Amino acid sequence: MAQRLSDLTLGERPGGRTALAARWIVGHAEGRHRLLRDGEIVIDGAEVLYVGPRFPGEVARRIDLGDMLVSPGFIDLDALSDLDTTLLTVDYGPGWATGRVWPRSYVERGPYDMYSPEDLAFQKRYAFAQLLLNGITTALPIASLFYREWGETVEEFEAAADAAAALGLRVYLGPAYRSGGMVCEAPGVLEPVFDEARGMKGLKDALNFATRIAGTAEGLIQPILAPDRVETCTLALLQKTMAASAERGIPVRLHMAQGRTERMIMNRLHGTTGPQWLARHGLLHDRLIAPHAVEAEPEDLALYAEHGVTIAHCPLVYARDGEMLRSFRECRERGIRIGMGTDTAPPDMVLNMAVALMMGRAAEGGPHGLTTAEVFDAATISGADALKRPDLGRLQPGAKADIAIFDLADQRFAPTIDPIQTLIFGATGRVTRAVFVDGRLSMRDGAVSGLDLAAARKIAQEQFERLLARYPERTFGHPKVKDMFPGTYAPFKPR
Numbered sequence: 001m002a003q004r005l006s007d008l009t010l011g012e013r014p015g016g017r018t019a020l021a022a023r024w025i026v027g028h029a030e031g032r033h034r035l036l037r038d039g040e041i042v043i044d045g046a047e048v049l050y051v052g053p054r055f056p057g058e059v060a061r062r063i064d065l066g067d068m069l070v071s072p073g074f075i076d077l078d079a080l081s082d083l084d085t086t087l088l089t090v091d092y093g094p095g096w097a098t099g100r101v102w103p104r105s106y107v108e109r110g111p112y113d114m115y116s117p118e119d120l121a122f123q124k125r126y127a128f129a130q131l132l133l134n135g136i137t138t139a140l141p142i143a144s145l146f147y148r149e150w151g152e153t154v155e156e157f158e159a160a161a162d163a164a165a166a167l168g169l170r171v172y173l174g175p176a177y178r179s180g181g182m183v184c185e186a187p188g189v190l191e192p193v194f195d196e197a198r199g200m201k202g203l204k205d206a207l208n209f210a211t212r213i214a215g216t217a218e219g220l221i222q223p224i225l226a227p228d229r230v231e232t233c234t235l236a237l238l239q240k241t242m243a244a245s246a247e248r249g250i251p252v253r254l255h256m257a258q259g260r261t262e263r264m265i266m267n268r269l270h271g272t273t274g275p276q277w278l279a280r281h282g283l284l285h286d287r288l289i290a291p292h293a294v295e296a297e298p299e300d301l302a303l304y305a306e307h308g309v310t311i312a313h314c315p316l317v318y319a320r321d322g323e324m325l326r327s328f329r330e331c332r333e334r335g336i337r338i339g340m341g342t343d344t345a346p347p348d349m350v351l352n353m354a355v356a357l358m359m360g361r362a363a364e365g366g367p368h369g370l371t372t373a374e375v376f377d378a379a380t381i382s383g384a385d386a387l388k389r390p391d392l393g394r395l396q397p398g399a400k401a402d403i404a405i406f407d408l409a410d411q412r413f414a415p416t417i418d419p420i421q422t423l424i425f426g427a428t429g430r431v432t433r434a435v436f437v438d439g440r441l442s443m444r445d446g447a448v449s450g451l452d453l454a455a456a457r458k459i460a461q462e463q464f465e466r467l468l469a470r471y472p473e474r475t476f477g478h479p480k481v482k483d484m485f486p487g488t489y490a491p492f493k494p495r
């Protein structure tokens with residue numbers, strides 16, 4: 001029966017087989033993405049049944065999408081899951097002056113969570129909806145710890161699991177834990193402080209949570225272990241983390257080789273870089289996902305290649321500061337797997353692919369720096385491979401029906417020669433028309449099931465403004481908000 005997407009019920013898995021016909025489909029065959037023109041994909045339950053020319057078998061409904069691109073949904077290895085605070089570092093000076101390193105006075109007064117548990121639960125739902133809006137079907141959430149009392153809580157991750165199940169987003173969840181952090185003792189003077197017991201408690205809670213949620217919501221929810229950043233973890237914490245990962249086969253995400261401050265602190269604490277410190281203790285492995293490698297040394301990259309570590313590449317957040325991975329090409333030639341992440345607002349994977357392409361080419365001084373296929377593979381296949389999920393990131397029979405549909409006929413888009421080029425050069429996920437996750441219609445025309453996004457936007461703005469008002473409390477010297485974050489232009493003064 002001929003139908004339209006609007007005939008399907010948002011948030012539900014249509015009964016029987018659904019054939020989606022489209023101008024372009026990114027199918028998968030013989031281990032590679034393939035471009036299928038004027039083809040069909042058939043979804044049966046949670047899985048892809050068929051990709052090819054018109055399906056000869058019976059279907060419950062056939063939807064002709066017209067001038068659209070049917071693509072595997074994106075896999076976001078560092079998926080923004082809060083109200084982005086990195087926006088408060090760009091253009092506003094160093095982290096210690098803009099609330100990203102606690103001053104001693106704040107630590108002594110007792111750090112506290114600047115959001116309520118209800119706020120945090122809301123943010124997970126709001127952020128997950130944003131991911132779906134951008135064609136992301138699998139997410140490994142990341143949030144800032146700077147406004148937290150210490151690490152992320154199990155309670156908010158229970159809320160995250162509920163949000164993912166309700167909205168229909170595939171997630172790998174684990175509260176971030178750490179054994180230490182930096183304290184700002186004087187302008188620009190940062191001292192690491194550690195509380196080993198607190199880190200171990202965080203790991204224990206994370207492991208209990210992992211046991212509880214693994215495979216729930218019909219398999220949509222899976223665990224990861226998320227020690228926060230290499231310089232905030234003790235050796236014992238990482239040893240226990242990696243041992244648990246090996247024993248249970250759970251992926252680990254650990255930020256390292258990501259910043260200059262990290263390098264300085266690691267050098268002071270351990271006399272080497274994060275990756276080399278881990279390698280020295282036998283802690284690098286192929287379940288490890290490591291954002292962002294922009295500060296990686298050649299030796300670090302050689303170790304990633306040797307041990308099968310995946311880089312989570314988040315080019316947008318770094319490009320804003322004029323920084324980049326050096327380089328995508330070199331990492332690939334070394335044989336390192338590169339997956340993609342959004343990490344900032346907007347959590348737009350298409351924009352991130354565009355920036356990856358431009359920065360990857362800039363890093364090598366020409367188009368040979370990166371191809372559109374390589375960057376599209378990174379956002380789909382490589383993310384799936386990092387999670388050891390051959391059933392994700394590619395549309396072929398037996399794969400999960402995790403699908404993003406992009407409108408190539410959008411008024412603001414250039415005419416199409418090649419659909420992948422059109423999408424990436426167009427550089428916006430706003431053309432995402434619909435998303436299926438596990439065969440379920442999770443997003444259509446900017447709407448998700450069970451969340452009013454217009455109302456949610458207002459709540460998000462109010463929460464963010466409340467957070468901003470408290471920023472001075474945990475910033476060195478306790479400056480006024482208006483002095484910390486001056487406007488792009490001076491305020492207008494009527495004469």
Ligand SMILES: [Zn+2]
Nearest residue numbers: 078142291343
């Ligand atoms: Zn990150």
